[in-house]
Amino acid sequence: MRVVRTIADLRALLRTHREQGQRIGFVPTMGFLHEGHGALIRQSAARCDATVVSIFVNPDQFGPGEDLANYPRDLERDQGLCLETGANVLFIPEVSEIYPTGFQTHVEPGRLAEPLCGQFRPGHFRGVATVVAKLFHIVQPDLAFFGQKDYQQAVVIRRMVRDLNMPVDVVVVPTIREADGLALSSRNAYLKPEERTRALALSLGLLAAKAAFDAGERSTARLLELAQAPLQQVDDLQYLELVDAQTLEAHDGTVDRTVALCVAAYVGTTRLIDNVVLSPSPEGAGLNVSLSPQAS
Ligand code: AMP
Numbered sequence: 001m002r003v004v005r006t007i008a009d010l011r012a013l014l015r016t017h018r019e020q021g022q023r024i025g026f027v028p029t030m031g032f033l034h035e036g037h038g039a040l041i042r043q044s045a046a047r048c049d050a051t052v053v054s055i056f057v058n059p060d061q062f063g064p065g066e067d068l069a070n071y072p073r074d075l076e077r078d079q080g081l082c083l084e085t086g087a088n089v090l091f092i093p094e095v096s097e098i099y100p101t102g103f104q105t106h107v108e109p110g111r112l113a114e115p116l117c118g119q120f121r122p123g124h125f126r127g128v129a130t131v132v133a134k135l136f137h138i139v140q141p142d143l144a145f146f147g148q149k150d151y152q153q154a155v156v157i158r159r160m161v162r163d164l165n166m167p168v169d170v171v172v173v174p175t176i177r178e179a180d181g182l183a184l185s186s187r188n189a190y191l192k193p194e195e196r197t198r199a200l201a202l203s204l205g206l207l208a209a210k211a212a213f214d215a216g217e218r219s220t221a222r223l224l225e226l227a228q229a230p231l232q233q234v235d236d237l238q239y240l241e242l243v244d245a246q247t248l249e250a251h252d253g254t255v256d257r258t259v260a261l262c263v264a265a266y267v268g269t270t271r272l273i274d275n276v277v278l279s280p281s282p283e284g285a286g287l288n289v290s291l292s293p294q295a296s
Contacts (some may be wrong), residue, residue, distance in 0.1 A: 004092070024050050026044070026168075029053060037081070047171075051086060053090050060131060072187075107160060109126060115250070149275075150273070192268065199267045201230040201233035205230045220254070237263075237264075245277055261276050
């Protein structure tokens with residue numbers, strides 16, 4: 001595995017892969033890697049000839065007062081996980097490499113960036129879309145892998161790729177969870193033991209709603225009630241919403257299409273998000289089907 005820190009070096013290295021007709025897979029991350037990232041890297045390694053992983057804590061997607069300065073880092077461990085899961089190239093640029101002096105051009109996502117996390121993190125998805133667009137231009141991957149864990153992010157990126165005619169296929173990988181259900185997240189490292197117990201409220205509620213849905217429950221109100229029940233454990237519930245899986249518009253009444261049940265909450269000072277996708281038709285259950293390029 002090669003570790004590369006500049007855009008010029010990365011381009012030179014990837015040119016040789018491309019000249020050999022290799023299919024390039026790309027997994028953008030902010031580091032402090034865990035098995036959720038590992039699942040993305042493994043999928044890329046299985047489907048592509050060369051896998052590039054980037055580690056870049058993007059200042060442009062953090063708001064004032066968010067955890068940019070404290071974001072957990074462990075490059076040595078990250079390198080081990082990348083190697084173990086099949087990455088071929090690890091790209092670790094400095095902030096000045098990605099945002100040199102004078103930088104001023106952004107990608108502005110549309111309506112999809114407004115609900116859910118968009119209400120609480122103004123400018124977040126603009127920062128995400130911009131850095132992902134830049135990384136796509138730098139890496140020029142054939143396939144790019146994102147986690148369902150960040151559902152709105154995946155939807156925003158898919159839309160950007162379509163709207164701006166980027167020649168990359170976006171693959172969304174299901175959320176990897178701890179044995180007890182908690183979605184893996186780099187931010188779980190912030191949780192004190194007592195908070196870790198209470199953090200389970202997010203997945204407990206979502207998975208209870210999903211179990212009810214799988215058993216035939218189709219009432220939005222009832223599904224929200226089930227997901228809400230454990231959430232008195234959290235310190236600040238930002239949102240719990242059932243939305244159309246593609247438009248992210250609030251859905252009510254009977255669930256007659258693929259929807260996403262999404263939650264964001266603070267446990268202590270840690271902001272956690274999670275979601276489940278509920279699809280009345282079995283073939284719509286995977287995010288890749290519900291968000292296929294033909295879909296909208
Ligand atoms: P991050 O480093 O948090 O920016 O995440 C990098 C990528 O890993 C994003 O596409 C995330 O959605 C994905 N990811 C993070 N946590 C998980 C998880 N538990 N399961 C699957 N993918 C994940």
